[in-house]
Amino acid sequence: MVGAIIIGDQTGAMEDKHSPSRFCSYQAPWASMELLGKSPIARLAEDLKQDCDVVSLISNDRDSQHGNATHQGSIADLAADRFEDYKREGLGTVLIVQCGSYVELDVAEMLNFHEVRGVGVTRAFSEHAPLDIWMVDLSGLPDHVPPLSTLLRTTPAMYHSQGYVNHLRTAREFRRLVLDSFHSRCRLRPQGSEIKPGIWSCEGAQIERSARVVAPAFIGRAVYISAECLITRGSNVESNSRVDFGTAVEDSTILPNSYVGIGLDLSHSIVDGRNLLNLRHNVNLEITDPVVMRQNTVGGVHRQSWASIEAGSMALSSAE
Amino acid sequence: MLTSGPVVVMQVPEVLNVKEVRNFMDELGPLLESNRPRIVLDCSQVRSMESAGVEMLLRCLEEVLKRDGDLKLASLSPEAEVILELMRVARVFETFHTCEDAVRSFNAIPAEAVPQNTPWYSDVFSELGVVKQAS
Numbered sequence: 001m002v003g004a005i006i007i008g009d010q011t012g013a014m015e016d017k018h019s020p021s022r023f024c025s026y027q028a029p030w031a032s033m034e035l036l037g038k039s040p041i042a043r044l045a046e047d048l049k050q051d052c053d054v055v056s057l058i059s060n061d062r063d064s065q066h067g068n069a070t071h072q073g074s075i076a077d078l079a080a081d082r083f084e085d086y087k088r089e090g091l092g093t094v095l096i097v098q099c100g101s102y103v104e105l106d107v108a109e110m111l112n113f114h115e116v117r118g119v120g121v122t123r124a125f126s127e128h129a130p131l132d133i134w135m136v137d138l139s140g141l142p143d144h145v146p147p148l149s150t151l152l153r154t155t156p157a158m159y160h161s162q163g164y165v166n167h168l169r170t171a172r173e174f175r176r177l178v179l180d181s182f183h184s185r186c187r188l189r190p191q192g193s194e195i196k197p198g199i200w201s202c203e204g205a206q207i208e209r210s211a212r213v214v215a216p217a218f219i220g221r222a223v224y225i226s227a228e229c230l231i232t233r234g235s236n237v238e239s240n241s242r243v244d245f246g247t248a249v250e251d252s253t254i255l256p257n258s259y260v261g262i263g264l265d266l267s268h269s270i271v272d273g274r275n276l277l278n279l280r281h282n283v284n285l286e287i288t289d290p291v292v293m294r295q296n297t298v299g300g301v302h303r304q305s306w307a308s309i310e311a312g313s314m315a316l317s318s319a320e
Numbered sequence: 321m322l323t324s325g326p327v328v329v330m331q332v333p334e335v336l337n338v339k340e341v342r343n344f345m346d347e348l349g350p351l352l353e354s355n356r357p358r359i360v361l362d363c364s365q366v367r368s369m370e371s372a373g374v375e376m377l378l379r380c381l382e383e384v385l386k387r388d389g390d391l392k393l394a395s396l397s398p399e400a401e402v403i404l405e406l407m408r409v410a411r412v413f414e415t416f417h418t419c420e421d422a423v424r425s426f427n428a429i430p431a432e433a434v435p436q437n438t439p440w441y442s443d444v445f446s447e448l449g450v451v452k453q454a455s
Contacts (some may be wrong), residue, residue, distance in 0.1 A: 009441045015345050263407075264406050264407060264409065265405060265406060265407070266406060267405070276402070276406070278398075278402045281398040281399070281402050283398040283401075283402050285368065285402060285403070287368075288337065288368060288370060289337075291371055292370075292371055292406070292407075
């Protein structure tokens, strides 16, 4: 039996000197931001559910409303607790993923490699760098399990993953993942249905007749695209957002619950409510004028919380 | 007549919201009403600009053009550049990397002040005119 622990560590609790901060992103970890209808973390959790018998999410997410969210202690403690639980439950191997990157991992292949090598710990590597993914053999551990961080620093077997990797360390990498998905350079597929070749639209999305959407593009759940708008060149408008009359959105991402005003020219940017990150000029602006940009007050969640990622019987713990 | 006052360079405040626009216009207003106003706005300090700020820039441009003058933007901060692009007005203004460049651009000799060379055929036409009158 294989178990998995996904750690959404924003505090660096698992950090070591060889693996610098993975959460140097724009406001929140990029992996937790909605991207083409669903956050990379949620996609990872879903993927792992197919290969693993039990999947646990551990985070310090403040948004989490789950029952376990009141658990006191650090992420590292929670991870260690869950680790011991798995050992008690008789799981043979545990996959530990410290979330930050988007990785298309072949779990079965890594497990096979891990078993053949017969080493206690296997770490996944991409072409050039170690990934925050470990496979740990529980049966070989003593009754008193050593601290997880110590365990993960032991010399591991090196498993080279051939799958797609995006480290999601920067806004540019976030945008690259959007474009890679549009151009089928990775397995990540936009949510919703493909209403025209290269144009995806989710439930409740409204696009006015005089608005033009040019492929590839993504229109998320309950998004409203007003008349005379243009959405083009790999742009994605995420759930509950609104693009007002005559605005052009080019090579940009509009994150959930954002309002983009009338007659604007938004290009090479990421918008999150009042925040505008322009990738061409490398400028991060807070737009104070609500006529131009603001948080869209119409329902929905600002970003995908861990509670919303939790699906089915998946356990969720939070240090907050 | 091609006379005009000196080029005036003004620093645009860091934040261009409704309040700051009012203060800025108190200073800039009298200049706009002069004959052929020639104004350079130094935008190097701009960190944030509301739609009121963009409207002010457009209004100023309109005023100076009415009086046969010009308004140019210089040293645009990346923030100012992003906002002007976002609001689709970046192309309306003539922009320069430095204030010196912007000032120099005003001092370039205007086309109408350059003496035009008389074309070679003008003499021929005048001679033809004389012949025509004589006949």
